[in-house]
Amino acid sequence: MNFLEAEGGWSLSFAGAGYLGLYHVGATQCLRERAPRILQGARRFYGSSAGALNALGIICGMSTDFCCSNLLDMVKQVDRLSLGIFHPAYGPIEHIKKQLQDTLPENCHILASQRLGVSLTRCFDGKNYMVTDFATRDELIQALVCSLYFPFYCGTIPPEFRGERYIDGALSNNLPFSDSSTTITVSPFHGTVDICPQSNSGSLYELTAFNASFQISTRNFFQGFLCLFPPKPEVVADFCRQGYLDALRFLERRGLTKEPVLWSLVSKEPPALMEGTRSADQDQDQRLSLTIRWDIPNVIVKDVPNFELLSSELEAALKKACKRDFWARVQCSVPGRALTYLLLPCTLPFEYVYFRSRRLLLWLPEMPADLCWMQGLLKSTALEVYSMIKTQLLRLGSPPVTSADSGPLQLGADPSENPSLNLRLADRAMG
Secondary structure, eight states: OOGGGOTTOOEEEEOOOGGGGHHHHHHHHHHHHHOHHHHHTOSEEEESTHHHHHHHHHHTTOOHHHHHHHHHHHHHHHHHSTTGGGSTTOOHHHHHHHHHHHHSOTTHHHHHTTTEEEEEEETTTOOEEEEOOOSSHHHHHHHHHHHHOOTTTSOSSOOEETTEEEEEGGGTOSSTTTTOTTEEEEOSSSSSOSBSOOOOOOOOOEEEETTEEEEOSHHHHHHHHHHHSOOOHHHHHHHHHHHHHHHHHHHHHTTOSSSOHHHHHTTOOOOOOOOOOOOHHHHHHHHHSOOOOTTSOOOOGGGOSOGGGTOHHHHHHHHHHHOOOHHHHHHHSHHHHHHHHHSHHHHHHHHHHHHHHHHHHHHGGGHHHHHHHHHHHHHHHHHHHHHHHHHHHHHHHSOOOBOSSSSBOOTTOOGGGOHHHHHHHHHHHHO
């Protein structure tokens, strides 16, 4: 049955993507422009990590310009740092939390309750936890922070949500409800996903991990690297444009658009539809089933000379977000880079002290709870190690069960196979 006619509606699920989360923005913009019914009639929006941020942006009605500027600002910030993500000034969680506190509307938790599903991974046992209701605005922000927290990349102490410690939801459920027939899945990785890049690799092997399917290819491996180590803002912007093209291919393959746009981009005529005599039953089945056209071409960003003809709003937002001010252009130039690296032995110690002291001051309100959690974690770990060592020592020190007359007595041995053993047992019973 067509997922747009499914009872109870349909949902959208966005995979965790790190700095490639701008791919979701491009796919969302395509659905908003060319198939608004999909976003307006969706029952829920699920997501993990960066996918949860995009789902919340859809629910709160945030503009494309706002989403592009916020995500690309983080990429430009990393690009300006001399050591990249290894610089002491790099703090993604603090930056995102401040942006959420400054930009989210006051009633965001009311809008998100029962419509947004945030995937979390419980730190204690690694089990997945899906949050769909939020009592306050701060609780919603904290749930998003937990879903974005990648261990050791964002810090050493996981954030707390409702008395429990949680980490990145992508580590236990990267694509929530991907097995449901009424869920439209979106991911920047090649795999068995509704909206994703089409792979040109000849590899037929797939890896199923974290409730998501990934094709085993060098391209997927490279994109996984870019999720944590962002490239230039212009490269990330191309991932956003590719998300738009992949979503458009999804719509055209299912006949949800009026015109075959992708065929015009590759300068080819669309194949003629086969006409033939069909009965009334066949026409009814055609209306009830979802027809997929596999002849729709795969278009990549370099095949589109002028992306503004596809989406002027998205292209304007990307160009605006990629612009750098004068000082940023100087820093990113070759002479600026060379001067920065030459002064690094002098500037890095002061920067390290400044940013670490600033982070310590921000951590002071949460210090008692974090120290209590660390104490409990160390205590439980020590007790577990002590229990294991004690069990091993008792097992090694326990003497084997022996008889008085003939060495060790094998447990479970059959007395009928040993006549002498039967005589000894009979003598003990008599006397």
